[in-house]
Amino acid sequence: MGHRCCTKQxxxxxxxxxxxxxxxxxxxxxxxxxxxxxxxxxxGLQRCGKSCRLRWINYLRPDLKKGSFTAEEEQIIIDVHRILGNRWAQIAKHLPGRTDNEVKNFWNSCIKKKLLSQGLDPKTHNLLSLRQRASNKAACKHSSSSQSQQSAFTVFNVSSQARDANNTVMMNAPAVAFPNDQTMAVQIPSSEPQNPNASYAQNLNESTIYPYGSSLDTTFVSSSPPSSVHQLPGLGNMLYENPCIWDATAIFETFGEPRVEGLQPPQQQQQQQDKEKICETAEDKIDVDASLESDSFDLGLLESTLMSAAMYRDLSSMDDFGWNF
DNA sequence: AATTCCATCAACCGCCTGCCC
DNA sequence: CGGGCAGGCGGTTGATGGAAT
Structure with a gap:
C-alpha cells in the first residue's frame, strides 16, 4: 500500500x-x-511525490556531503543522540550536508555496535548493567563466571587519562558502571573556561550548553546533593540512596576529537585512519568484558558519556537542545 | 568456483503533525 | 471544530556487494 498521493497514479x-x-x-x-x-x-516521472522528495533530499541535493563520516561527525552524532535519542532529523541538522537517513544508517550499522562493544547501552549511553552485559556477552558466545559475583557498582580501572594541550596522557580516573535506571550526578564548576580549539562547541549556545573542551570536574558525590549537583534525566535515583561511591576529578581537553588511549600526537594520524576501520573491527571487540579490560578501551567514548552529563546543565527540556542551534 | 552469510544503504511504509478549507 | 491533504519523520525492508566458508 502506497501513500495517498501515490494511489492516484x-x-x-x-x-x-x-x-x-x-x-x-x-x-x-x-x-x-x-x-x-x-x-x-x-x-515526467512515474514516481510518487514522496519518493521524489526522498530522492532529492537523500541523494540529489547539491549541498550533500559525500563520503564516509569523519571521526568528528561520529562524535557529534553520539553526543547529540545521547541528548535527543533517535531523532535523526534533529541530529542531522548538526551535520551540514548529511541526511537523517544517512545518520540513521550510520548509527545502526556502525556506532551502535561500537557502543555495545564498549559496554555502553546505545539507547541510554550508560554503561550496560551486569545483566545486559551478560546477555550481550552470551549473545557473543563468550562466558565468564566471575561477573556474577560483582557488587552493584563495578569500578573499571580503564586507565582513563586526561591529557595536556598536546593530548599527552596525564592522569588516571576510574570509570563507574551504573546499574540501569540509576542516577549519576555531576558537579559542574562555577567557572566555565572556554577552549578555543573546541570548534564544535563554539557552534553551540554556550549559555546553555556546557562547552566541549572545557575543564570539567566530574564529581560523583554522596548523600546530600550540593546545589551545583545536577541530576541527569533518565538515569534514575540511586545516587542519593547510596553512600559516597567515589570522587574523581577528570580534566578533559579538546573534546572534539575522539582519542585512543596512550596515543601521542604523531600517532593520531594513524588513529584517524584506524577510525575508518572501526566497523571492520567492531565484531572483534564484541566481548564486552574483554574490551573494558583491554588496553584498547575507547576513552573517547567514555569521556563522551561523562561529558554528556555536563551538557544537561540548564536545559529545560530535550527540545531546547534541538531547537537552540 | 560456488554458496552462504553478513553489513551497508537506498527506498518504502505508516504514523504524526500542521495547514487549509 | 473537524476532515482532508501534504510534508516530515522514524522504523523497517530488501537489494546489493563483499567476506567467509
Whole structure:
C-alpha cells in the first residue's frame, strides 16, 4: 500500500535510474520542487511525490556531503543522540550536508555496535548493567563466571587519562558502571573556561550548553546533593540512596576529537585512519568484558558519556537542545 | 568456483503533525 | 471544530556487494 498521493497514479518503485535522476534534478533545478505531489507529473516521472522528495533530499541535493563520516561527525552524532535519542532529523541538522537517513544508517550499522562493544547501552549511553552485559556477552558466545559475583557498582580501572594541550596522557580516573535506571550526578564548576580549539562547541549556545573542551570536574558525590549537583534525566535515583561511591576529578581537553588511549600526537594520524576501520573491527571487540579490560578501551567514548552529563546543565527540556542551534 | 552469510544503504511504509478549507 | 491533504519523520525492508566458508 502506497501513500495517498501515490494511489492516484501508477508509480514506479525501487531504485532510481540515472534517467529518472536527471529528470528530477533538471526539474527542481529549473523550477524548484514547489508542491512535492505535483513534482512527478511536472518532471515526467512515474514516481510518487514522496519518493521524489526522498530522492532529492537523500541523494540529489547539491549541498550533500559525500563520503564516509569523519571521526568528528561520529562524535557529534553520539553526543547529540545521547541528548535527543533517535531523532535523526534533529541530529542531522548538526551535520551540514548529511541526511537523517544517512545518520540513521550510520548509527545502526556502525556506532551502535561500537557502543555495545564498549559496554555502553546505545539507547541510554550508560554503561550496560551486569545483566545486559551478560546477555550481550552470551549473545557473543563468550562466558565468564566471575561477573556474577560483582557488587552493584563495578569500578573499571580503564586507565582513563586526561591529557595536556598536546593530548599527552596525564592522569588516571576510574570509570563507574551504573546499574540501569540509576542516577549519576555531576558537579559542574562555577567557572566555565572556554577552549578555543573546541570548534564544535563554539557552534553551540554556550549559555546553555556546557562547552566541549572545557575543564570539567566530574564529581560523583554522596548523600546530600550540593546545589551545583545536577541530576541527569533518565538515569534514575540511586545516587542519593547510596553512600559516597567515589570522587574523581577528570580534566578533559579538546573534546572534539575522539582519542585512543596512550596515543601521542604523531600517532593520531594513524588513529584517524584506524577510525575508518572501526566497523571492520567492531565484531572483534564484541566481548564486552574483554574490551573494558583491554588496553584498547575507547576513552573517547567514555569521556563522551561523562561529558554528556555536563551538557544537561540548564536545559529545560530535550527540545531546547534541538531547537537552540 | 560456488554458496552462504553478513553489513551497508537506498527506498518504502505508516504514523504524526500542521495547514487549509 | 473537524476532515482532508501534504510534508516530515522514524522504523523497517530488501537489494546489493563483499567476506567467509
Amino acid at each position: 501508477k508509480v514506479k518503485r525501487g531504485l532510481w535510474s540515472p534517467e529518472e535522476d536527471d529528470k528530477l534534478l533538471k526539474h527542481i533545478t529549473e523550477h524548484g520542487h514547489g508542491s512535492w505531489s505535483s513534482v512527478p507529473k511536472l518532471a
